[in-house]
Every structure is written in C-alpha cells, then in structure tokens.
Amino acid sequence: MNSSDSGLYVLVLYLAEREAIEVGQRGTEVFSPGWQVYVGSAKRNLASRLARHCRDEKRLKWHIDYLRQHAPLVQTWVFPWCRGGECRLARRLEQIGRREAQQFGASDCRCGGHLLRVRQQDKRLLERSLREAGGWKVYDRYEASVTDASAEVSTS
Numbered sequence: 001m002n003s004s005d006s007g008l009y010v011l012v013l014y015l016a017e018r019e020a021i022e023v024g025q026r027g028t029e030v031f032s033p034g035w036q037v038y039v040g041s042a043k044r045n046l047a048s049r050l051a052r053h054c055r056d057e058k059r060l061k062w063h064i065d066y067l068r069q070h071a072p073l074v075q076t077w078v079f080p081w082c083r084g085g086e087c088r089l090a091r092r093l094e095q096i097g098r099r100e101a102q103q104f105g106a107s108d109c110r111c112g113g114h115l116l117r118v119r120q121q122d123k124r125l126l127e128r129s130l131r132e133a134g135g136w137k138v139y140d141r142y143e144a145s146v147t148d149a150s151a152e153v154s155t156s
C-alpha cells in the first residue's frame with residue numbers, strides 16, 4: 001500500500017450561528033456556533049478525499065457532508081495514518097472542545113464521536129494542539145472566513 005496517500009485528517013469548519021441541521025438518517029440536530037472540528041481518516045485516496053470535502057457540489061454521503069453544506073471549510077490538517085488514530089485524536093481534542101452530536105462520523109467504531117465543537121476564542125489553542133498531535137496544516141482559509149463573518153455581523 002502506498003502509505004503517502006493514506007492518513008488521518010482534521011477539518012475545521014466554521015458555523016456562524018446555532019443551527020438545526022438535518023444529518024441524513026440521524027435526523028435533525030442542533031449545532032453550536034464556533035469551530036466544528038471533524039476527525040476523519042482515509043486508508044487510501046486521501047488527496048481526493050480532501051478535495052471532495054472542499055467541493056460544495058456533491059452527493060451527500062457522510063455525516064460531515066451535511067454539516068459542511070452549512071459551514072464553510074476553514075482549515076484542513078493531515079496526520080500520519082495509524083489504525084484507530086482518529087478516535088484517539090478526537091479524545092485528545094476533548095481537552096479543548098466538547099463532543100458535538102454523539103457518534104457523529106463514528107458509525108464504524110465505538111467511540112463517542114469524531115466531531116468536536118471548539119469555542120471561537122480557543123482557535124489558537126486548537127492549532128497548537130493539532131500541531132502537537134503531529135498534524136500538518138495543508139489548507140487555510142481562516143483570514144477569509146473571519147472577513148466573511150464580520151461582514152455578516154455588520155449588516156445585521
């Protein structure tokens with residue numbers, strides 16, 4: 001197996017306000033505003049998986065796809081592949097965030113879920129924690145998202 005195209009990844013989405021979102025079979029769930037941090041993994045085709053998460057137009061398949069329709073992607077991080085690593089990484093991130101939506105993105109494992117909500121003011125803490133966990137930031141639209149968010153505030 002070509003290990004360079006497998007890995008764990010973290011998507012940081014920005015949800016501007018509290019919102020009820022339909023997540024496929026799970027039904028409608030309420031998500032809190034701030035950073036929605038999703039831990040995923042790809043045994044292969046990591047690059048195309050990440051490209052897919054960037055795209056807006058697609059058939060909705062995974063839990064994260066539904067949330068992604070309401071929350072722009074702000075950052076993507078990649079980590080070396082390790083079995084079960086996404087559950088451990090999600091648990092580690094509980095130090096700075098709290099689990100959002102039980103079992104979200106965790107249909108194939110027995111952990112509490114792969115989605116965490118991190119408060120807006122804890123962004124620096126989040127970045128440091130992801131870096132310490134061995135992550136590489138490969139995509140960053142943070143500046144653009146902040147501009148968008150403040151524009152929304154000033155017009156409302």
Ligand SMILES: [Zn+2]
Nearest residue numbers: 087106109111
């Ligand atoms: Zn898990």
